[in-house]
Amino acid sequence: MLVYQKLNKSNYNEILKIKHQLFPESNSDDDYIKYFNNEVKSNYYLVLKDNKPCATIGWYDFDNKNTDAFVGWFGVKPEFQGQGIGKEILQYIIDEVKALNYDYLRVYTDKVVNPISILLYNKMFDVKEAYLNSDKIGWTKNFVVFTKYLNNKREKWHNRSLNEDDNYNF
Numbered sequence: 001m002l003v004y005q006k007l008n009k010s011n012y013n014e015i016l017k018i019k020h021q022l023f024p025e026s027n028s029d030d031d032y033i034k035y036f037n038n039e040v041k042s043n044y045y046l047v048l049k050d051n052k053p054c055a056t057i058g059w060y061d062f063d064n065k066n067t068d069a070f071v072g073w074f075g076v077k078p079e080f081q082g083q084g085i086g087k088e089i090l091q092y093i094i095d096e097v098k099a100l101n102y103d104y105l106r107v108y109t110d111k112v113v114n115p116i117s118i119l120l121y122n123k124m125f126d127v128k129e130a131y132l133n134s135d136k137i138g139w140t141k142n143f144v145v146f147t148k149y150l151n152n153k154r155e156k157w158h159n160r161s162l163n164e165d166d167n168y169n170f
């Protein structure tokens, strides 16, 4: 059984350890400070299996409009991958965000760096779009945005800025 521990000051380092292992190219550690200060609406978890940290996942609403929630720092430690944990904790976040009345759950990923995530998202989300914004990450043409519809609204992301350039050093 999986246990979901909300991000807090005592599990923060454990979450960062997983994040650094799975996303060495990202430098967004400071985002957690914003989450602690409630500057960005969000919710993050350290996930434990048999009392051992196995994964992290969460969501954030960067424009605080209660419309789009984005999956954030989603990763399963290598030794726990391929056991269904990724699918289960993503479903947990889908259910949570839907219960909070968001219209959309979205996620972006780098199809070159994280190809397995594409296979999972193809199954769990409704629509896939190439992210071709003229910002730094759009320029790479490697990023993809997936959307899950949570009610009867049907709006794609349409290359609006993901607001994430500061988090990458290309």
Ligand SMILES: CC(C)(COP(=O)(O)OP(=O)(O)OC[C@H]1O[C@@H](n2cnc3c(N)ncnc32)[C@H](O)[C@@H]1OP(=O)(O)O)[C@@H](O)C(=O)NCCC(=O)NCCS
Pocket (backbone or CB within 6 Å): 022, 074, 075, 076, 077, 080, 081, 082, 083, 084, 085, 086, 087, 088, 108, 109, 114, 115, 116, 117, 119, 120, 123
């Ligand atoms: C993407 C990731 C979270 C998947 O977690 P996981 O626990 O290994 O995934 P699951 O065991 O739940 O598998 C879910 C689906 O993903 C696909 N998948 C997972 N591992 C796979 C592999 N090695 N080869 C092919 N497909 C795979 C399958 O489609 C699987 O569905 P199925 O069980 O119906 O066949 C994990 O691989 C990971 O942390 N990768 C590095 C970080 C990352 O890419 N994060 C997401 C980017 S935003």
